[in-house]
Amino acid sequence: MILAQFFICFLATLSFAILFAAPKSELFFCGLTGAIGWIVYLIFLQFYDSIPLANLTATFSLTVICRLIASLRKHPVTVYLISGIFPLVPGAGIYDTSYYFIMNDMGQCSHYGMQTIKVAGAIVLGIIFGFALPQIWFNALGQLLHAARSGN
Amino acid sequence: MASTKEVLSLAVETGDALLRNGAEVYRVEDTVMHILESYEIEEYDVYVLSNGIFASANENKEDACSMIRHVPLGSTHLGRVTALNQLSREICSRECSLEEAWKRLEACKQIPTTGTAAAAFFCGVGCNCFCYLFGGALPDSAVAFFCGLALKILLQYLSAGKVSKFMTNIVGSALVTLISLGVHLLAPAILYDKIIIGSIMPLVPGIALTTSIRDFFNGDYLSGAIHMIDAVLTAFCIAVGVGTIMTIYRYLIGGIL
Known part of the structure; x- marks a missing residue:
């Protein structure tokens, strides 16, 4: 089940990376980051039922992985982060909020509206925490992995 | 040594292309500064907004120069951002002459969008x-x-x-x-x-x-x-x-x- 989700999210992120004309050599990694972010989100939800917290954890992992891949592949982080963030962006929240607004169900509307804002805030914090880790770590790790690969 | 104006227009043009294709402000500012430095301009100021670039160089010298660019918020093209990033790396490691850099920049801008x-x-x-x-x-x-x-x-x-x-x-x-x-x-x-x-x-x-x-x-x-x-x-x-x-x-x- 989780494998299917992984694969489909990989495909979804990859398609969006193509829409933003990401370089062909990086498409695989774009898909990978998105899929990993989504899986972290799903796994977190299994253990603790809080959508904003799950988003925070997932975005944080996503950012760290994107930075790692970026230093490994020597490309801007933007390439991976922009593609990878899409599964986590609260599209469903925007829909639900406007749906209940139309239905004149203000209780549900404000519930989903607040949740969307919370999720957006969680994404903000996740990215900020991810970028707060010093770049030197990633450079060192990237070099280490690079050396290990060329050593083989 | 190239004139200030040539170097500054290369740097600003690169920054413009980066910003237009969806790079974040910090990267644009950083790229412009690095290009200026690698062509031996020591005195400069660069200010980048999400829809504009302001830059000046060598204000105390004979060939002082400043430039302003207006860059409307556009669509994202990650391929171009990557290519431009690569170009600026090469400029910084001094592998690239000014003429060659211009040619490469034009090539980067021409990378097609997905059909x-x-x-x-x-x-x-x-x-x-x-x-x-x-x-x-x-x-x-x-x-x-x-x-x-x-x-x-x-x-x-x-x-x-x-x-x-x-x-x-x-x-x-x-x-x-x-x-x-x-x-x-x-x-x-x-x-x-x-x-x-x-x-x-x-x-x-x-x-x-x-x-x-x-x-x-x-x-x-x-x-x-x-x-x-x-x-x-x-x-x-x-x-x-x-x-x-x-x-x-x-x-x-x-x-x-």
């Missing part, structure tokens, strides 16, 4: 997959594929006609809602909400949100605010587009929604 047919297809695939991820069943995802396809074709058509971003988002999300409600009318088993959620994904302001946060994080508050407003307004427009069609549908069909 209409391919873009429409992959937009469809993306919507299809997102619909499934957000809880749609297989038939729903199939409908979402066609929604995505139609949406991308509409977006391409609208962007060719220079329609404002507000209208683009409203009309785009309205189209998606229209298609999924239409299908729902013919086949009531279809989960129209999942289709809509999957198919509005290409419109959802993921990029604006991400760029905004990164600008804030790097201390570029003004640029961050510009992108944040962009993100909020886009979300609002999507809600309006979906909401309008839903309301009309409800009036016509009469509350069975």
Whole structure:
């Protein structure tokens, strides 16, 4: 089940990376980051039922992985982060909020509206925490992995 | 040694191309400064906003020079950002003469965008997959594929006609809602909400949100605010587009929604 989700999210992120004309050599990694972010989100939800917290954890992992891949592949982080963030962006929240607004169900509307804002805030914090880790770590790790690969 | 003006226009032009294709402000500023430094300009000032570049160099010398660029918020092209980044790396390691750098810059700007047919297809695939991820069943995802396809074709058509971003988002999300409600009318088993959620994904302001946060994080508050407003307004427009069609549908069909 989780494998299917992984694969489909990989495909979804990859398609969006193509829409933003990401370089062909990086498409695989774009898909990978998105899929990993989504899986972290799903796994977190299994253990603790809080959508904003799950988003925070997932975005944080996503950012760290994107930075790692970026230093490994020597490309801007933007390439991976922009593609990878899409599964986590609260599209469903925007829909639900406007749906209940139309239905004149203000209780549900404000519930989903607040949740969307919370999720957006969680994404903000996740990215900020991810970028707060010093770049030197990633450079060192990237070099280490690079050396290990060329050593083989 | 090249004149200040030549170097500064190369640097600013590179920054312009980066900004236009969706790089964050910090990267643009950094790139412009590095290019100036690698062509031995020691005195300079660079200020980048999400829609403009201001730069001056060698103000105390004979050939002082300053430049301003207006860069409208454009669509994202990650391939160009990557290529430009590579170019600026090479300039910084002094592997690239000024003439060669200009040629490479022009080549980077010419990297094509994804063709209409391919873009429409992959937009469809993306919507299809997102619909499934957000809880749609297989038939729903199939409908979402066609929604995505139609949406991308509409977006391409609208962007060719220079329609404002507000209208683009409203009309785009309205189209998606229209298609999924239409299908729902013919086949009531279809989960129209999942289709809509999957198919509005290409419109959802993921990029604006991400760029905004990164600008804030790097201390570029003004640029961050510009992108944040962009993100909020886009979300609002999507809600309006979906909401309008839903309301009309409800009036016509009469509350069975």
